[in-house]
Amino acid sequence: MQTHLSPEFAGTDAGREAEAILRKCVHCGFCTATCPTYQVLGDELDGPRGRIYLIKQVLEGEQPTEKTQLHLDRCLTCRNCESTCPSGVDYGHLVDIGRRIVEEKVPRGAGSRALRWSLKEGLTSPVFGPAMKLGQAVRGLLPGVLKDKVPARRPGGAWPQRTHARKVLMLAGCVQPSMAPNINAATARVLDAAGIQAGIAGEAGCCGAVKFHLNDQEGGLAQMRRNIDAWWPSVERGEVEAIVMNASGCGVTVREYGHHLKYDAAYADKARRISELTRDLSELLPDLLPALRGQVKVPQGVLAYHPPCTLQHGQKLRGGVETNLRELGFDVRVAINESHLCCGSAGTYSVLHPDIAKSLRDRKLEHLGALDPVAVLSANIGCITHLQSGTGTPVRHWVEVLDEALACNS
Known part of the structure; x- marks a missing residue:
C-alpha cells in the first residue's frame, strides 16, 4: 500500500x-x-x-x-x-x-475519560485487592453487571517450600492474585512437582498492558521498566532460566518489551533480554511431562479448552496445552467451530464495549457447550472471568486442573 x-x-x-x-x-x-x-x-x-x-x-x-x-x-x-x-x-x-x-x-467526553481513568488506575492499584475482597464478601448483593466482574472467592492454597537447582521467575500480575489466587499457587506447585522452583519478585507488578492499551502508553512503559528493574538482578546473575507467564495477556506484553522499549537507550538491551527469557507456562509442558506422568490421577469427563487470542495469535503458540494435557491422559477437546475467534474479554474491552463482548462470549460458550464438558479451561484470567459470567459450567485455568490431578495422587 x-x-x-x-x-x-x-x-x-x-x-x-x-x-x-x-x-x-x-x-x-x-x-x-x-x-x-x-x-x-x-x-x-x-x-x-x-x-x-x-x-x-x-x-x-x-x-x-x-x-x-x-x-x-x-x-x-x-x-x-x-x-x-x-x-x-x-x-x-x-x-x-x-x-x-x-x-x-480527538478529546474524549468527561464520562469516557473518567471510566478509562478508573480502569487504568484502579485495576493496577494496590487497593484493587482489598476492593475485590470487599466485593466478594457482598457478591450476592451486587447487581448482575458488577457481579459478573467479581468472581466467587476461592482459596489460593499453599506455596511449595522446597528448593530446587532449576529456578524460574513468575509475574504475580495486577488482578490475578485477587481474582484467582489459586492460579499462581497451582503454577508453583506443578513446577515444584517437576523439580523447578518458582519465585516472584515483590517489586514487579502489572505487566503494563492495561495502561498501554487504554492509551496511557507512557504509564504502561513505566510499569514495564519497573518490572525489568525488579527482575534484572536475578537475570544478570544467571539465577533463573526463564520468566514464566501463566496469564497469556501478560505473556504477550512481556514478550514485546523489547519492541516497546527499543528506542529507550537505558532499557533497550535489558528489555530485549527479558523478552527472550519469557515463556508461557504451556511451553514448559513438554519438559515437565516425564516428571509428571506418573504423578497424575486424571479426572473423568471432557474438558473443553478455549485458547486465548493472546496465546494463539499474539504469541503464536497453538496446540501446546491440549496436546500435552492429552499426553498425560486428560480428555481435552477444542471446539470445532470458531476456536480462532476472541471470547470478547480482551482486557478492559468487556467493560468498555459490553454488548459486543457479551455477543462474542455467548457465541464462544455455545461452541464450547456443544462438547458437553465438565469444565471449560483457558489460559488467561480475563478469558476465564468473562466466560464464567455466562455459564454455570466451571471455567478454570488449565494449570489448576493439572494441579488437582497431582494432588489427588499424592
Whole structure:
C-alpha cells in the first residue's frame, strides 16, 4: 500500500514504523473474514482492513474524528488478523500507533475519560485487592453487571517450600492474585512437582498492558521498566532460566518489551533480554511431562479448552496445552467451530464495549457447550472471568486442573 506521510509524522520513529507496516498491506481482505468485530457488526471500518485505512488517512494528514476513534476503540486487539494475513502485516503494533495519535487529536467526553481513568488506575492499584475482597464478601448483593466482574472467592492454597537447582521467575500480575489466587499457587506447585522452583519478585507488578492499551502508553512503559528493574538482578546473575507467564495477556506484553522499549537507550538491551527469557507456562509442558506422568490421577469427563487470542495469535503458540494435557491422559477437546475467534474479554474491552463482548462470549460458550464438558479451561484470567459470567459450567485455568490431578495422587 502506497503511503505519503504528512510532515508531522515523516521522519519520526512512529511514522517510519507505521509506514513499513502499511506498505505490507495489499488490502486482500483475508483479515476481514476472521475479525470478531466485523463478524458481529458487519461494518468494513470495524475490521482490520478498514481500520488500517483510517490509520493511513490520519498519518497522511487527515483530521481524525470521534467516529475514527470509535472504530479503533472497538478493535479487540485479538490479532487474529495477523494469523490470517498472507503478507505479514504487523497490525497489533500499527493499531497501537494509530490509537495513540488519535487519542492526542480527538478529546474524549468527561464520562469516557473518567471510566478509562478508573480502569487504568484502579485495576493496577494496590487497593484493587482489598476492593475485590470487599466485593466478594457482598457478591450476592451486587447487581448482575458488577457481579459478573467479581468472581466467587476461592482459596489460593499453599506455596511449595522446597528448593530446587532449576529456578524460574513468575509475574504475580495486577488482578490475578485477587481474582484467582489459586492460579499462581497451582503454577508453583506443578513446577515444584517437576523439580523447578518458582519465585516472584515483590517489586514487579502489572505487566503494563492495561495502561498501554487504554492509551496511557507512557504509564504502561513505566510499569514495564519497573518490572525489568525488579527482575534484572536475578537475570544478570544467571539465577533463573526463564520468566514464566501463566496469564497469556501478560505473556504477550512481556514478550514485546523489547519492541516497546527499543528506542529507550537505558532499557533497550535489558528489555530485549527479558523478552527472550519469557515463556508461557504451556511451553514448559513438554519438559515437565516425564516428571509428571506418573504423578497424575486424571479426572473423568471432557474438558473443553478455549485458547486465548493472546496465546494463539499474539504469541503464536497453538496446540501446546491440549496436546500435552492429552499426553498425560486428560480428555481435552477444542471446539470445532470458531476456536480462532476472541471470547470478547480482551482486557478492559468487556467493560468498555459490553454488548459486543457479551455477543462474542455467548457465541464462544455455545461452541464450547456443544462438547458437553465438565469444565471449560483457558489460559488467561480475563478469558476465564468473562466466560464464567455466562455459564454455570466451571471455567478454570488449565494449570489448576493439572494441579488437582497431582494432588489427588499424592
